[in-house]
Amino acid sequence: MAKPRGTDGSLLASLPWTLAALGVALAPHVPFLPLWITTAFLVCAAWRYAIEKYRRSLPSMWLRALLALTCFLGVFATYATISGVGPGSALLAIMASLKLLETRKRRDQFVLLFISIFLVMSALLREQYLWSLPYMVIAILLIMAAWLQTSVVTSTPVRRSFATGGRLMLYAAPLAVAMWVFFPRISNPFWAVPMDTGTATSGISDSMSPGDISSLSLSDAVAFRVRFEGAVPEPRDRYWRGLVLTIFNGRTWSMNDPFEGPRVHEQIAGNSEPVRYEITLEPTRQQWVFALDMPRSWTLSRTFMGPQQQLARSHPIDQRIKYEAESYLEYTTNVELPGYARDWYRRIPAASNTRTQALARNMRAAAGSDPAYIDAVLRKFHEEDYFYTLEPPPLGSNSVDRFLFDTQRGFCEHYASAFAVMMRAAGIPARVVLGYQGGEMNPIAGHMIVRQSDAHAWNEVWLDGRGWYRVDPTSAVAPERIDSGISGALLDGTAAAWGLSAPSALLHRLTLSLDALNAKWNEWVLGYGPETQDTVMRWLGMEDPNWQKMFLTLLASVIGITIAISFLLMLRYRPPNRDRAAILYERFVNKTGITPAIGETPAAFAARASTDSNLAAEDIETITSTYLDARYGAANPAALPALESAVTALSRRASRHSNHS
Amino acid sequence: MQGGNTLETLPLDKNSDRVVLDRVRNALGSIILGKDRQIRLAVSCLLARGHLLIEDLPGLGKTMLAQALARVLGMSFRRIQFTSDLLPADIVGVSVFRQNLGEFEFQPGPIFSQLILADEVNRATPKAQSALLEAMEEYQVSVDGNTRRLPEPFFVVATQNPADQIGTFPLPESQLDRFLMRLELGYPDAENERELITGADRRSMLEDIEAVTSPEALQELQRAAAQTAMSEPLVDYIQALVRQTRESPEIDIGLSPRAALALAAAAKAHAFVERHSGVYPDDIQAVFAAVAGHRLKPAGNTSHRSAAELCQHVLDTVAIP
Numbered sequence: 001m002a003k004p005r006g007t008d009g010s011l012l013a014s015l016p017w018t019l020a021a022l023g024v025a026l027a028p029h030v031p032f033l034p035l036w037i038t039t040a041f042l043v044c045a046a047w048r049y050a051i052e053k054y055r056r057s058l059p060s061m062w063l064r065a066l067l068a069l070t071c072f073l074g075v076f077a078t079y080a081t082i083s084g085v086g087p088g089s090a091l092l093a094i095m096a097s098l099k100l101l102e103t104r105k106r107r108d109q110f111v112l113l114f115i116s117i118f119l120v121m122s123a124l125l126r127e128q129y130l131w132s133l134p135y136m137v138i139a140i141l142l143i144m145a146a147w148l149q150t151s152v153v154t155s156t157p158v159r160r161s162f163a164t165g166g167r168l169m170l171y172a173a174p175l176a177v178a179m180w181v182f183f184p185r186i187s188n189p190f191w192a193v194p195m196d197t198g199t200a201t202s203g204i205s206d207s208m209s210p211g212d213i214s215s216l217s218l219s220d221a222v223a224f225r226v227r228f229e230g231a232v233p234e235p236r237d238r239y240w241r242g243l244v245l246t247i248f249n250g251r252t253w254s255m256n257d258p259f260e261g262p263r264v265h266e267q268i269a270g271n272s273e274p275v276r277y278e279i280t281l282e283p284t285r286q287q288w289v290f291a292l293d294m295p296r297s298w299t300l301s302r303t304f305m306g307p308q309q310q311l312a313r314s315h316p317i318d319q320r321i322k323y324e325a326e327s328y329l330e331y332t333t334n335v336e337l338p339g340y341a342r343d344w345y346r347r348i349p350a351a352s353n354t355r356t357q358a359l360a361r362n363m364r365a366a367a368g369s370d371p372a373y374i375d376a377v378l379r380k381f382h383e384e385d386y387f388y389t390l391e392p393p394p395l396g397s398n399s400v401d402r403f404l405f406d407t408q409r410g411f412c413e414h415y416a417s418a419f420a421v422m423m424r425a426a427g428i429p430a431r432v433v434l435g436y437q438g439g440e441m442n443p444i445a446g447h448m449i450v451r452q453s454d455a456h457a458w459n460e461v462w463l464d465g466r467g468w469y470r471v472d473p474t475s476a477v478a479p480e481r482i483d484s485g486i487s488g489a490l491l492d493g494t495a496a497a498w499g500l501s502a503p504s505a506l507l508h509r510l511t512l513s514l515d516a517l518n519a520k521w522n523e524w525v526l527g528y529g530p531e532t533q534d535t536v537m538r539w540l541g542m543e544d545p546n547w548q549k550m551f552l553t554l555l556a557s558v559i560g561i562t563i564a565i566s567f568l569l570m571l572r573y574r575p576p577n578r579d580r581a582a583i584l585y586e587r588f589v590n591k592t593g594i595t596p597a598i599g600e601t602p603a604a605f606a607a608r609a610s611t612d613s614n615l616a617a618e619d620i621e622t623i624t625s626t627y628l629d630a631r632y633g634a635a636n637p638a639a640l641p642a643l644e645s646a647v648t649a650l651s652r653r654a655s656r657h658s659n660h661s
Numbered sequence: 662m663q664g665g666n667t668l669e670t671l672p673l674d675k676n677s678d679r680v681v682l683d684r685v686r687n688a689l690g691s692i693i694l695g696k697d698r699q700i701r702l703a704v705s706c707l708l709a710r711g712h713l714l715i716e717d718l719p720g721l722g723k724t725m726l727a728q729a730l731a732r733v734l735g736m737s738f739r740r741i742q743f744t745s746d747l748l749p750a751d752i753v754g755v756s757v758f759r760q761n762l763g764e765f766e767f768q769p770g771p772i773f774s775q776l777i778l779a780d781e782v783n784r785a786t787p788k789a790q791s792a793l794l795e796a797m798e799e800y801q802v803s804v805d806g807n808t809r810r811l812p813e814p815f816f817v818v819a820t821q822n823p824a825d826q827i828g829t830f831p832l833p834e835s836q837l838d839r840f841l842m843r844l845e846l847g848y849p850d851a852e853n854e855r856e857l858i859t860g861a862d863r864r865s866m867l868e869d870i871e872a873v874t875s876p877e878a879l880q881e882l883q884r885a886a887a888q889t890a891m892s893e894p895l896v897d898y899i900q901a902l903v904r905q906t907r908e909s910p911e912i913d914i915g916l917s918p919r920a921a922l923a924l925a926a927a928a929k930a931h932a933f934v935e936r937h938s939g940v941y942p943d944d945i946q947a948v949f950a951a952v953a954g955h956r957l958k959p960a961g962n963t964s965h966r967s968a969a970e971l972c973q974h975v976l977d978t979v980a981i982p
Contacts, residue, residue, distance in 0.1 A: 599976045601942040633938030634890035 005057040011109070012052050017146035018109045019045045022096055024139045025119035029089055032126060034078050037094050040071065044097040059101050068098055089122045109150050116143050130514075130521045141165050171569075174561045182554035184547035185530045203284050204434050204455055207254040208245055210399050213434075214390050214411035217486065219452035220511075222282055223436060224290060225519055226448040229276035235438055235485050237329050239293040239458065239470070240450060242435035244308035246345065248424070250352030251399045253417060253432050268294055268309070270328035280322045280522065287312045290435060290450075292327035293470065299324045308431065309333075309468075320522060333467030337429060345429030345462060348421055353400040356418070360425035370428055370463055377422050378476040381415065384408070388415075388478035390498045411498075412481075415473035416457040429462035433470075438485025445516030453486050581630040581640055584647045588623050591615065591650060602628055615650070622646050678885055679936055684873040686934075688733045692866055693726055695853035699844050701934055702951050703730060703818075707879075708886040709930035711841020711923065712797050712817040714782075714955065719822060721846045727778040727818040728867055734879055735872030736775035736814070741793075743785035745828060749792035753802040767804065772796050775812050775876055779819040783829040790832065793817065797839050814879055834914075834958070841923050842951040845969075882933075889929040890939035894982040898945060899924050905979045906957060911971060914958035924952045942981045949976055 022045070030038050051058060059067075071094045072082075079087040096115045103109060120139045124132060144165030149156065203223065205212065224240075245253040274296050281290065289303050289311035300323035302314040337345075348357070363380075367373035380386075385408055392410045395402045400421045403414050410418075416432050423430035437456035439448040458472040475482040478498070480489055489498075524532065537545035542553070589596060589605070592613040596605045606624040610617040623646045630639035682704070689700045703726060706713045715723045724740070731738035741752060754770030771777065772793070779793055796802050797817050801810050819840065821832070837843075849857060857863075874882075899921055907915030916924075925940075927948040932940040953975070954968035 598978060598980050599946075601946055601981060603941070603943045628941050629938045632892045632895055632941050636938055639938075 005060070005104075007052050007055055007058065007104070009052060009055050011103070011106075014106070014109060014146075014150040015049060015052055017149045018100075018103070018112050019049065021113055021116040021143040021146040022100075022119075024142050025116035025123075026093055026096075027139075028123035028132075028135065029093055029119065029126075032086065033090055033093060036074065036078075037090055037097075040094055041097040044100045048100040048103065058104065064098065064101055067101070068095070071095070071098060085122070085125045089119065089126070092119055092122060106150060110147070113143055113147050113150070116146075128526050130518050133525075137169070141169060144168060171565050174565070175558060178554065178557040178561060180528070181533075181536065182550050182557060184550040184554075185528070185533045186547070203286070203452060204242055204288070204436075206243060206286070206288075207252055208413050208417070208432060208434060208457060209252040210392070210395050210403070210410070210414055210417070213413045213455050213457055214392070216455040217390055217411070217453045221452045222515070222518075223450045223452050223454070224279050224281040226280075226439065226450065227278045227446070228448070229278075232441060232448065233275060233292070233329060236475075236482050237292075238437060238439050238485070239433075239456075239472075240290045240436040240439070240454075241293040241295065241310065241433060242290050243288050243312075243433075244306075244310045244460075245432040245434060246308065248348055248417075248421065250349045251395075251397055253420070267333065268296070268328070269332050270296060271330040271332060272328060274326040274328055276324070276326050278322065278324045280320060280519070281317060282320055283318050285316050285318050287314075287316055289313055289317070289323075291325045292329070293433075293435070294328050294331045296326045296328055298326075320527065322527070337462055342429050342462070345431055346424045346427060348424045353398050353421055353425075355398075355401045356404055356421055357425040359404070360422045363422075364426035370461075373426060373428070374423075374461065374471060377419060378471070378473060381419075381473055381476040386410075386415075386477050388412075388474065388481065388498055412474045413457045415477060416459050419459050419471065419473040423459070423461050431460050433458050433460055437472075437482065440485060442512045442515055442519075444512055445519050447519060449512075449515055451486075581627055581643055584643050585623070585627045585631070588627075588647050588650065592620075619646070619650055623650065678882055681874050681878065681882070682934055685733050688870055688873060689726075689729050692729045692863060692870070693722055694856055695849045696722070696726075696846060698947075699726070699846055701931070702842060702844055702948065705927055705930040705934050705948060706842045706951075707734075707814075707816055707930075708883050708933060709841055709923075709926040710814070710883055710887075711927065712819070712839060714837070714840040714843040715818060715820045715846060716823050716843055716955075717820070717846045721848065723820040723846060724778060724780065725863060725867070726846070727776070727820075729870065730816075730818070731776040731778075732867060732870045733873055734776075735875050736816070736879070737812070738776045738778070739771035739774040740778040740780060741771050742780045743782050743789065745784055745786060747785045747789045749789055752789065752792045753796070753804050756805050765805075767807075767809075769809075772802060773809075773812060775814055775816065777815075777817045779817060781822060782819040783821040783831055785830065787830055790830065790836065793819075794836050794839050814876055814883065834956070837955045838917070838919065840955065841927060842948070843955040844951055886930040886933035887926070889932050889937075891925060891929060892939055895928075895940050895942065895945060896925075897982045898942065898979070899928070901979050901982070902945070902949065902953075902975060905975050906953065909975065909978070911960050911964075911974065912957055913960045916953055916956055920953065920956045924949065927952050946976055 022041070026033075026038070026041060050056070072091070075087055075090050075094060076082055079090065081087055082091060092115065096112060096119065099108070099112055099115065103112060117140065120136055120143070124136070141162065145158070145161040148161040148164055149158070152161075203221075204216070243255060245255045247254045247256060275292060277292065279290065289298070289300060291298060291311055294309060295305070295311060298311065300313065300321065303311055303323075304314070305311055350357075363376055364373045367376045387409045388411065389409045390411060392403075392414060393407045395407065395414075399414075400418045403410055404418055420430045420432050434455075434457050436450045436454040437458070438454045439450040441448050456474070458470060458474065460468045460470055463469050472482060481498075528536075533550075534545050537550065542549060585602070592609045592615055594605075594609055594612055600608075602624050606620050609615065609620050613620075623643065626639055626643040626646055629636055630643045633639060685704060686697075686700060689704070690697060693700060703713055707730065715726065717723060727740075728738065730736075741747075750770065752770050752772050754768050754773070756765040756767050758764070759766050777793075782790060782793070792802070796811060796815075800813075800815055801808050803809075821829075848854070902924070903916045903918075903921045906912050909915070924945065928940045928944040931948050932944040935941075935944065937944060950969050950972035953972050957968060957971060959968070959971055
């Protein structure tokens with residue numbers, strides 16, 4: 001049986017509310033959803049509204065089924081799967097849009113409002129920013145107001161609906177906070193949100209071609225935040241070591257697996273007091289763990305130092321993590337490099353960048369020693385017309401040749417790449433290190449922010465007797481990049497020469513404040529995990545917190561809060577003054593056994609009851625007149641007790657009567 | 662049954678008010694036989710400071726009721742027969758030039774009385790009608806640019822003949838709204854009609870009637886009637902009734918907020934006349950047809966032909982809170 005599909009315009013008033021609720025719930029998904037789903041939602045919304053407005057019919061069941069199937073396949077085609085946060089919320093969004101096309105009644109609108117709440121919640125599975133909470137509160141408030149607007153029969157002022165919705169949320173807030181604080185956190189719960197491993201984040205990748213890092217330098221995104229235990233290292237010492245690239249194909253530097261390759265574990269000897277600090281790393285979805293060059297110890301689990309002194313975790317970092325580490329700012333690696341490893345670090349494709357190779361051999365011969373040769377190359381970068389710029393000209397396949405001899409303009413990866421090739425061509429083992437250099441102190445929060453724009457590439461060369469030795473060719477070209485960092489260079493305008501525009505001081509300060517707030521939010525709200533919860537529980541006075549205790553506390557506080565709120569509501573409740581009279585009268589009406597007609601006055605009912613019921617006429621008269629006086633008359637304190645006793649007497653007499661018979 | 666036992670609880674001066682009201686009703690009842698309900702409503706209308714429209718066929722005692730009211734209440738009474746050639750000046754008066762004084766002197770028209778009987782009000786032209794209606798609404802008239810207050814209390818009883826439609830100007834809705842109540846007298850029942858035939862001449866009886874109260878006392882009564890308590894549930898009830906008239910498919914044009922006010926005032930006055938300790942649901946129902954009947958516009962397809970039926974239908978569909 002097909003349901004009637006016509007519309008009568010009765011939803012015209014409430015439909016915009018439903019659409020607004022869906023819209024506000026979908027909005028945070030839009031940047032992640034494929035464009036066609038957002039378009040489909042807009043089309044469905046407009047279509048449904050037009051149907052209601054012009055009183056047309058809803059699409060037929062066949063059309064709807066066809067659309068649903070098409071959209072399902074569309075989601076499947078887009079994501080190649082239907083499980084996970086991305087496809088799941090895409091499916092929810094498109095089905096909510098299609099549900100509009102079969103929304104005929106208020107009941108369907110409630111279903112849509114319910115879906116809206118789900119959509120709002122599912123946005124949290126994707127990302128939880130500082131603004132997520134206020135946005136969610138506003139979205140839920142709007143949905144509640146829509147709900148109230150949809151459920152009322154007579155028109156209610158919009159402001160009143162929002163006020164009621166807000167009040168309901170206020171009642172619920174203590175419960176939500178209690179649940180959040182006390183619900184036992186488990187370090188790896190089975191209900192943990194599955195992360196989308198496919199989505200790319202901007203950050204350092206595991207290979208380096210010309211242009212890779214300069215594209216990062218525009219990103220303000222935070223890579224990690226650092227809190228130092230003692231003095232903060234000088235900017236020129238802030239080399240955040242990431243991964244080490246050893247393989248060069250003529251254009252691109254890439255790495256071998258950190259646990260393979262030349263199995264040489266260099267021993268590291270610190271030449272200064274270690275620096276202690278704590279890093280909060282944003283998720284990278286990669287294995288690399290960043291630490292100040294050169295890390296000595298770290299507290300992150302399942303993290304090992306590979307043969308090239310790079311820290312790697314056995315599985316990708318898909319959540320924000322926090323770890324403490326110690327590093328030596330000055331160190332030596334004092335191990336002999338075996339011949340096969342020495343060869344490994346000297347390999348370059350013989351057929352590529354031939355001009356560079358020839359130049360390297362000539363300069364090495366002229367320099368006489370390896371250190372002198374290194375100085376000569378750095379001097380060449382410093383004294384000849386080489387420029388540090390964010391927008392270098394494109395290079396061909398023999399990128400180093402073209403850079404060194406033709407364009408002479410490049411960002412750190414150009415210099416690092418060219419330097420490593422020059423070294424290797426001259427027979428000196430060399431490699432490229434990727435990481436971050438610099439970092440800006442946030443004076444408000446007291447931590448250092450390292451952004452994606454601080455991404456940097458530098459070199460390490462092997463010198464006999466010294467081991468691996470850090471050389472940063474960029475410092476030869478643009479010393480201020482190293483001495484004050486990207487952010488410092490941005491602020492004092494130096495970076496303008498590199499193609500970066502300076503931010504306004506006010507905006508910068510605002511950014512820092514926001515960063516401080518964000519860090520707190522990350523630490524206490526998003527990072528409210530087992531450890532933080534343990535701390536909070538102890539602070540609240542719980543000894544040896546465990547999940548049973550927390551659960552009992554949660555139960556007790558939920559019950560307590562519910563009782564407290566009920567009590568509050570009870571205090572606020574003002575019963576209608578004369579309700580008691582109505583209740584008593586109701587009891588009398590039930591005794592008569594006659595049902596009053598709609599609109600029948602008590603007096604008219606009394607006249608009917610005197611003849612039709614077996615109650616005494618004088619009782620009926622007394623009760624009716626005292627009821628009228630008590631309920632409708634001017635304040636007469638005697639009327640209600642009189643009614644009370646009259647009705648009680650009647651009930652007693654009636655029960656006695658039924659006992660006798 | 663109604664309120665006999667509450668009388669004792671009332672203050673003494675109010676008690677004397679009630680005695681006066683009883684005497685008014687008795688005196689009216691002795692002249693207009695068998696029309697208790699209409700008399701009660703007419704007195705309520707008067708106490709609520711509203712004007713009264715009596716709509717019925719000739720010879721049913723419309724004029725008699727108006728005259729009896731005036732006599733019993735001791736008010737000055739004037740009758741204006743509305744005809745198609747009636748001019749506004751015939752109602753409100755004219756300024757006449759006095760030769761000997763050398764200035765204009767205002768000659769007040771019949772409107773300057775406390776009780777006006779506007780007979781067959783729908784026979785006059787809209788111009789003349791509006792002169793009366795301005796006075797009803799504003800309690801003042803404007804003549805030659807001067808505004809003159811009317812005497813207090815001021816009460817208009819207008820009559821119209823619903824059967825006679827030729828050469829009439831029916832009052833538009835906006836002007837019908839000025840009348841607090843519209844009543845239909847109807848034929849007397851057999852017994853009362855027989856007594857009417859055999860009994861004394863009504864006109865001479867009217868001559869013999871003595872005023873039981875004064876206009877000043879009447880104003881006191883009006884003030885007291887307005888003080889009658891109305892409980893919250895009944896405010897809701899009035900609101901529900903008014904809303905029902907707006908939402909009912911049987912009715913094209915429902916009641917205005919002004920009509921709701923009128924309903925409340927009339928119900929209060931009715932409760933006062935009935936000696937209720939406050940407004941009871943019965944008071945609202947009693948005045949509802951009289952107050953709402955002429956303000957409603959039935960829908961074309963309604964099965965309720967007369968206004969009274971329509972009003973009863975509304976009462977039967979709204980629950981009393």
